[in-house]
Amino acid sequence: MANEDLALMAHLMRRAGFGATRDELEERAAQGYAATVEELLSPETVTGADRYEFLRYHPSFWKPITSPGMGASAWLHSMLNTERALEEKMVLFWHQVFATGGSKLDHWHEMVSQVDLFRERGMGNYRDLLVELAKNPAMIYWLDNCDNHADAINENWGRELLELFSMGVGNYTEDDVRECSRAFTGWTIAASIPRNAHGRYDWEFEYQEEDHDDGEKTFLGHTGNFNGEDIINIVCQQPATARFIARHLYNFFVAEEPPVPAWSVTPPNDPAAIDLLAQTFIDSNYEITPTLRVLFMSDFFKNARFAKIKSPAEVLVGSLRLVGGYQFPAPGIGNLSKEAGYMGQELLNPPSVEGWHTGPEWINSGTLMKRINFSADLVGNIAKPGIRSIINRLQTQGDLTPEELVDNCLDLLGPLEVQADNRQQLVNHAQETGILTWANPQEAAHRVGEMLQLIVSLREYQYA
Amino acid sequence: MTSNKKDPVLVVLQLSGGNDYMNTVIPYTDPLYRDNRPAVGIADEDIIRINSELGFHPSMRVMQELFDQGNLAVIHGVGYPDSPRSHFRSMDIWHTCEPDKLGTEGWLGLATREIDPRKENVVTTVSMGPSMFRAVSVAGVPVAAVDSLDSYGLLTGISNEDQRLKILDRFTQMYTPAIGSGQVMEYLGETGLEAMKGADILKVAPGMYSSTVEYADTPIARKLKDIARIHLADLGTRIFYCDYGSFDSHANQPGMHASLWSDVSAAVGDFFSDLKEHHAADNVIMLLFSEFGRRVRDNGSGTDHGAAGAAFVIGDPVQGGFYGEYPSRKAEDLQQGDLVPNLDFRGFYATVLEDWLGLDAKPIVKGEFEKPKFL
Numbered sequence: 022m023a024n025e026d027l028a029l030m031a032h033l034m035r036r037a038g039f040g041a042t043r044d045e046l047e048e049r050a051a052q053g054y055a056a057t058v059e060e061l062l063s064p065e066t067v068t069g070a071d072r073y074e075f076l077r078y079h080p081s082f083w084k085p086i087t088s089p090g091m092g093a094s095a096w097l098h099s100m101l102n103t104e105r106a107l108e109e110k111m112v113l114f115w116h117q118v119f120a121t122g123g124s125k126l127d128h129w130h131e132m133v134s135q136v137d138l139f140r141e142r143g144m145g146n147y148r149d150l151l152v153e154l155a156k157n158p159a160m161i162y163w164l165d166n167c168d169n170h171a172d173a174i175n176e177n178w179g180r181e182l183l184e185l186f187s188m189g190v191g192n193y194t195e196d197d198v199r200e201c202s203r204a205f206t207g208w209t210i211a212a213s214i215p216r217n218a219h220g221r222y223d224w225e226f227e228y229q230e231e232d233h234d235d236g237e238k239t240f241l242g243h244t245g246n247f248n249g250e251d252i253i254n255i256v257c258q259q260p261a262t263a264r265f266i267a268r269h270l271y272n273f274f275v276a277e278e279p280p281v282p283a284w285s286v287t288p289p290n291d292p293a294a295i296d297l298l299a300q301t302f303i304d305s306n307y308e309i310t311p312t313l314r315v316l317f318m319s320d321f322f323k324n325a326r327f328a329k330i331k332s333p334a335e336v337l338v339g340s341l342r343l344v345g346g347y348q349f350p351a352p353g354i355g356n357l358s359k360e361a362g363y364m365g366q367e368l369l370n371p372p373s374v375e376g377w378h379t380g381p382e383w384i385n386s387g388t389l390m391k392r393i394n395f396s397a398d399l400v401g402n403i404a405k406p407g408i409r410s411i412i413n414r415l416q417t418q419g420d421l422t423p424e425e426l427v428d429n430c431l432d433l434l435g436p437l438e439v440q441a442d443n444r445q446q447l448v449n450h451a452q453e454t455g456i457l458t459w460a461n462p463q464e465a466a467h468r469v470g471e472m473l474q475l476i477v478s479l480r481e482y483q484y485a
Numbered sequence: 486m487t488s489n490k491k492d493p494v495l496v497v498l499q500l501s502g503g504n505d506y507m508n509t510v511i512p513y514t515d516p517l518y519r520d521n522r523p524a525v526g527i528a529d530e531d532i533i534r535i536n537s538e539l540g541f542h543p544s545m546r547v548m549q550e551l552f553d554q555g556n557l558a559v560i561h562g563v564g565y566p567d568s569p570r571s572h573f574r575s576m577d578i579w580h581t582c583e584p585d586k587l588g589t590e591g592w593l594g595l596a597t598r599e600i601d602p603r604k605e606n607v608v609t610t611v612s613m614g615p616s617m618f619r620a621v622s623v624a625g626v627p628v629a630a631v632d633s634l635d636s637y638g639l640l641t642g643i644s645n646e647d648q649r650l651k652i653l654d655r656f657t658q659m660y661t662p663a664i665g666s667g668q669v670m671e672y673l674g675e676t677g678l679e680a681m682k683g684a685d686i687l688k689v690a691p692g693m694y695s696s697t698v699e700y701a702d703t704p705i706a707r708k709l710k711d712i713a714r715i716h717l718a719d720l721g722t723r724i725f726y727c728d729y730g731s732f733d734s735h736a737n738q739p740g741m742h743a744s745l746w747s748d749v750s751a752a753v754g755d756f757f758s759d760l761k762e763h764h765a766a767d768n769v770i771m772l773l774f775s776e777f778g779r780r781v782r783d784n785g786s787g788t789d790h791g792a793a794g795a796a797f798v799i800g801d802p803v804q805g806g807f808y809g810e811y812p813s814r815k816a817e818d819l820q821q822g823d824l825v826p827n828l829d830f831r832g833f834y835a836t837v838l839e840d841w842l843g844l845d846a847k848p849i850v851k852g853e854f855e856k857p858k859f860l
Contacts, residue, residue, distance in 0.1 A: 385622075478652070478659075479659060
């Protein structure tokens, strides 16, 4: 039973965070599941990452001239250091939903600020978050609302607000898109001053009343001289919105749903779960935290162990946290943050406002190869503290038969569940060198490292 | 069709984001062009005039040369009825040929299955880029997804080659799909095995390549160079897929559109020069398309999502020229301010499938459509 508690805790931490070491899992399992969920839902009770620590070693990345070739390094530093696992996971969630691409912005600091907004507001009220998003300079520039004028409507933000950020396709008309866009005229960014030797000037939200179309609008059956906030209020009264966000939460935290564009025509895999989440969302007046509480305490969540393919960000951060030793913002952190991109998820630069196609669509022969190569290179490094700790735990058990070596390694990397055939393959591989003794500790450590490499190459390791 | 014995090869270059048709193939004598494009219109003197009515964007000098050589076909007015004007939905429709319901099978994935039904060559189709395009993906059809040809390989971090080979041997056994392990596990298993096999085949290509052509240092040039290297290694690849963009020019269109097209033109020009230098161009055609064109009237700095677009087909076997009719720009002929498609893209696909790849197009494009005869 104790091992079952540990396995459930490992599941919770993989989903609500980026995994946890065995020491942490044991502590949390002793604390209990419900108490751990409450801690995750109350990030203010534990310590977050220190952005100033990152900036102290990379001062040139404080408001740099433009994209500094450092990828998502500041964010990666947060993901590797924060104790607020769920808060940071929600940042990734919102980045995947409100997908904004740095390549168009060419303004690194504004991308980082948007991600910081998700950290600040991502577990609060969804309506408030949408209002902040509508005023977020990175989003305004990304979806061209700065070019949405009273006398020249630009529909980009207005359309995506409805299609991708709230209700989903099929719940509004082309007229609604136009009227919604009219209501957001004048929501722009203060004119940016050209860059100078000290870098780019910040962008700020600015409401230009003279550029706002103050005429009457008819939006989703309501008529009035609507401004942007009125539109968001109406959007948040639509049952479609609660269902859309519920489905996103389910797809991100529980199990695979079909790709987002299919949602208007394909029903959810677990309609009762979506109903429950959507109803909780509505009942709590669109508060994210109570909805997450219901999700993590539900049986459908607890039973969804290994029902999802890890996203590249989860592979990257999960592997780095597992092997340890990457908390310090060393010079390589920029390149490290780009690894997720090589696996198909370039952080801070999604391919489009639709974000990434998730689930099995993360996997193709190229990205699978990247995942395997990345994880195998890490766990094969027996000098890393996380791997050293696995080796030490094994060593306390004395000599290990091939079966014991395999089962212990599977346990310490998860606990992982693997097909019987594959376990047998691992055992066969271990048998080639026989019983593992610690007479030569260095050689034994290498054998363990090789076994870990083989395990992270397994298909089963790609599941969260 | 050419009469050579080499298998026909198709390269698709997807212009992602919605390329602005009217500023790519410019109806420069139409006063409505000037009226509708006060902010993003191309100055008369800069337009590359192709005939008495139409011109190319100034960044498309290489395209003009290909056109003058009779090797570039411009297909007017491609699209499909009731465009949703959503990038993602529209791209899905182009990829799956399913405008009315959600398709899951890519048209070139299906073509791959027809070309190589017994999966004898896992590099029959190569998708360039970090993620695989839906156009080439069909469950159970192997497609190699290559981000960068030079660093392609499995467990390359294990430096001891004997140990690596031993591990790869285990890997093969552990990825052999067990019956009943579930759809996703089976998919992962097949993908892993294909990855390994594909890497073994493709790793020979860089070493065999030499050329006097120097490609530019742009993402599209790097992709087309990788395609050239694989094609020249003669590994049996029949379909290549790559993309460039984003062409989503809602704002600041003039500079952005110009730089995108100068990258594309240079890369395409270098690609064909490279193939010609190696006498390997006569069995290759390249197809360029975008998910939709853009709105007729500009929005003061760019153009919003539209409907009809232009497609291009390039190559020695292509009969250059204009195909179809440029849709009317008259206000009364537009739908929601957009050019109305007058050629279903599935007909344009059918020409490629039937008259180039020699396949039956009907089951792939789901029906019969008017075929422009550019081959």
